[in-house]
Amino acid sequence: MIFLKNDEEIAIIKQSGLILAQAFGVVAKAIKPGVATKTLDKLAETYIYDHGAIPSFKGYDQFPATLCVSVNEAVVHGIPGDYELKEGDIVSVDGGVFYKGFHSDSAFTFPVGEITKEAKELIKVTKEALYLGINQAIVGNRIGDIGGTVEDYVSKHNFTVVRNLAGHGIGKNLHEDPQVPNYGKLGSGVRLKKGMVLAIEPMVNVGRSAVKQEKDGWTITTIDKKLSAHFEHTIAVGEQQAEILTSYQYIEEVFRI
Template structure:
């Protein structure tokens, strides 16, 4: 994801890349490998395991499959994935502190495969988690899928944001405004920017061949966040629980294709629970 200030910076209309059949094939390969990595992590996300150990697994998986983690040394970031625990909204940095029973942790992985970027994240339950945390995972996943369901030629980016916001707020949760989804393909971050809130009919019109992420961050408390002194880690200001799910998608002639679906069906709650 990118921050909102970057997303809203002035851009030319022709900055949006439209990809053809080769792009779809490349994104399927990158997306599938990213999903397979997240599947692999299911058995490792458990109490006592450190997020640094998870990062090491992501790096090794990528190297073993001819892929490079896009986040590694991106703008000085030193890790192969982001690991965001409990009240950490995004960009949490792996460390040696062990995960604890009842935590939730979002793991965000982007692999570069033959020059194409596959970007996806899931929020994992660490052992048995509180009911309110499980409800947050359910709402966040459903919010993402409702946003994806709004994608088709002629729809707008505002339709995606509105679908997410309407559902999440009806469930008495809030949508983070400070970060958004983004275009990608040959580059990690491209246009269009995908806000996870908005009004139907507004924003950029969707056309076949657009590739981008849908990655809502949903809080149990208020939507406000702050970035810590490390310049990366974003947390909820009220320290409420937060969760995120992310898929990379492409607009087709008739609708949408999700490139990062789990081959094993492990990309939705409660199937990614480790207990």
């Protein structure tokens, strides 16, 4: 079932998204070689609790952390730990905030120091694909318009989208209907309506689209061990354009990508 949100509820999700965006700004300042991924997690967790909110991910299906921190070939759901970031890594940080009864969800892929030309292109294309998908999130369009647009753009740059993971509706629950795949046929799927709130999240690989789950039961990696990037915004479907309810403002004050 798809739950439509009213203007007041969307405003609360935007407040949630602001706390998440500001937590990501704190994380961005800490990303450099030698920093353990668990340090990033603790920074975000502290910020979120200090601002009267709750980390959406911690305890979700027994996930042990506030952030998913996924390095290099890890696509999503990486568990923060003792791994120390290295020059040339790329690291995808995914987080959520629960505030006044509603969730927000966002992700960003960071360079660690100087990265390869290929890694820069992957990050650039994935971020651009996110915004192209968001541009399709208007009343009267369909879910396939979002995913089809993302996939078309990614394919033109000789990268692949992960096909067995998807974006989703979001609101009182972290994951709601409908699913928002990063592929699809234009003009197909659920029709978009005012009041729909979606987490749109391209996951893009340098190599094959195939992925696997690691032994920790959470981390998803590319099957060929090539790099993957992940960007995500929570948005509200609009009449003329989508409203982005999360923000990269505080990240982009630190990282110019």
